[in-house]
Amino acid sequence: MSRQLSIAAFMMRYGHHVAAWRHPETDLLSNPFKVFRDQVRSAEKACLDAVFFADSVALTGAPSLEPLTLLSALAASTQHIGLIGTATTTYNEPYTVARQFASLDLLSEGRAGWNLVTSDNAAEAANFGREQHVAHADRYARAREFHQVVTGLWNSWDPDALEVDKSGALPYDPAKLHKLNHRGEHFAVAGPLNVARSPQGRPVVVQAGGSEVGRDLAAGTAEVVFTAQPTLAKAQAFYSDIKRRVVEKGRSPDAVKVMPGLFAVVGRTQAEADGKFAQLQSLIEPKAGLALLGRMIGNFDLSPYPLDGPLPELPPTQDGQRSRQQLLTDLAQGENLTIRQLYERIAGGRGHFTVAGTAEQVADQMQAWFEQGAADGFNFMAPALPGGLDDFLALVIPELQRRGLFRTSYEGSTLRGHLGL
Ligand SMILES: Cc1cc2nc3c(=O)[nH]c(=O)nc-3n(C[C@H](O)[C@H](O)[C@H](O)COP(=O)(O)O)c2cc1C
Structure with missing residues (x-):
């Protein structure tokens, strides 16, 4: 088989x-x-x-x-x-x-x-x-x-x-x-x-x-x-x-x-799938998005940084997930994403496909x-x-x-x- x-x-x-x-x-x-x-x-x-x-x-x-x-x-x-x-x-x-x-x-x-x-x-x-x-x-x-x-x-x-x-x-x-x-x-x-x-x-x-x-x-x-x-x-x-x-x-x-x-x-249809996704994206509360991103990127508090500014340089995480930190940093740098755009990007799949x-x-x-x-x-x-x-x-x-x-x-x-x- x-x-x-x-x-x-x-x-x-x-x-x-x-x-x-x-x-x-x-x-x-x-x-x-x-x-x-x-x-x-x-x-x-x-x-x-x-x-x-x-x-x-x-x-x-x-x-x-x-x-x-x-x-x-x-x-x-x-x-x-x-x-x-x-x-x-x-x-x-x-x-x-x-x-x-x-x-x-x-x-x-x-x-x-x-x-x-x-x-x-x-x-x-x-x-x-x-x-x-x-x-x-x-x-x-x-x-x-x-x-x-x-x-x-x-x-x-x-x-x-x-x-x-x-x-x-x-x-x-x-x-x-x-x-x-x-x-x-x-x-x-x-x-x-x-x-x-x-x-x-x-x-x-x-x-x-x-x-x-x-x-x-x-x-x-x-x-x-x-x-x-x-x-x-x-x-x-x-x-x-x-x-x-x-x-x-x-x-x-x-x-x-x-x-x-x-x-x-x-x-x-593609439109139905996009609509369902857009509905969920519209429900993201900024504090929750920021907290998710902070945790996924290695347990950092990102609240002092402007939401519509770039992701700050972060030291390698000591207590979080190394691989996910790398993945998210690459994503932000590769596409020039702001903090808000980055958490919107991971609000669903958290970095997964x-x-x-x-x-x-x-x-x-x-x-x-x-x-x-x-x-x-x-x-x-x-x-x-x-x-x-x-x-x-x-x-x-x-x-x-x-x-x-x-x-x-x-x-x-x-x-x-x-x-x-
Ligand atoms: C699909 C998936 C599920 C995971 N589930 C858990 C979990 O339930 N609890 C947990 O503490 N860590 C979970 N992890 C995190 C891993 O245990 C590990 O800490 C993480 O992959 C980072 O490992 P690294 O530091 O080797 O990159 C999960 C990771 C992935 C990719």
Whole structure:
């Protein structure tokens, strides 16, 4: 069978556009679980590989739900779709994270994925007894060891460890259970994990680091790489760089799926898509736009600078996302954008590939990225929920299916199976 796209839906409470919550169709008081449940069921009907929930352990704009709790409820409300959640390696303990995702993997019968992140939100520090956010290099050193411990713990149980007769003393074969005895710079974890192996073996590891160290970590650990790439050319460069690093680590290039974010406003005509996008853009409140930009460009306060003036020179971020800072600075300089123009540019996709058009046009772009070495799939970002995801599922997915680029039914039962890993 020919190669097909992997597609996840990147879920956000009101949608990805910074003004999504102000959209007339958005119900701020709706029950968030019911909203997500209905959306995820729709995504499952369209045979998406997975849904993905980001996370921050501090308020970022809208209140959110703790992803593992939410995904557990969603596991019980769905049958096929993969369930990817974020847990930070910066403000967590690996035993806890290993246990939570192993549990989700078991209760969803093999559909769990862990988005391993190094926190990019400096405000998280204050919720975990720290005066300062952990520095970039330290976050990545801790993340590497964190991954080692978590995956080590996931190997605690051999697949057949529970196949024992009842004459013995234990409900498992002790020879098939392994302690970890990890002692490192950041963690000391004896193990074994107290959750048995799932039908998937272990949860899928997802990563989204974009800096040098971030890419290096992804190449060594990730099975899926999420990334923000604004253009085909940049996505191609990122794609080949990740695949090269993966091969250098002794892994097959096909062992890692690169899935850039795709912020798409879909209409039945170009004018309808443009109108929907313009409506959201008109709802951007300058303070919110400025705050989003300040955070995305590396946790800087941009309020002292005139909105209609140029972006000031900023030092390299110590506590934010290096790769996104570069992306946004390049964008502003390349097109001579003012602060206001820059936040308007990222208010939807936050630097991710952005397109507004018909299903054919969106599918053309996806196909081009897929066939020209820029992507193995996409992480779809709906502008506003529920309409934004509904449009994509109802219009773009059938178009991709007609082109033979996307499945029309699930074949396997695990997330790793859907992804063809
Ligand atoms: C699609 C995508 C989703 C992300 N989700 C989260 C998240 O949920 N929580 C978080 O703290 N960081 C998240 N990140 C940020 C990454 O963990 C990482 O901090 C970021 O990519 C910057 O890494 P860098 O400093 O290596 O460039 C995400 C990044 C991308 C591209």
